Amino acid sequence: MLNDIIENYPDEEFLKADGFDEAIIGVSYEMNRPVRLVYLISKCLNILIKRDKMTYEEAQEFFSFNVEGAYVGEQTPIWCNDIM
Numbered sequence: 822m823l824n825d826i827i828e829n830y831p832d833e834e835f836l837k838a839d840g841f842d843e844a845i846i847g848v849s850y851e852m853n854r855p856v857r858l859v860y861l862i863s864k865c866l867n868i869l870i871k872r873d874k875m876t877y878e879e880a881q882e883f884f885s886f887n888v889e890g891a892y893v894g895e896q897t898p899i900w901c902n903d904i905m
Contacts, residue, residue, distance in 0.1 A: 826848055836857070843868060859899045860901065862900050
């Protein structure tokens, strides 16, 4: 998905969440804001569980504090919550 996005938006610079490329589901468009990457939270958690051998609860806690909660400017990625 990331390669397709970069190819279709050659003039945009995206801020990526390191290690979560497989969780990208698209881009966002908001008035008066830069285009941003959108990540699916369930995929991010699965990456942490598989890659870092975390339990589901450990992955949720790590993601919440270290990934989702990190503001890195106007291009901070968007996190799509598909977990109920």
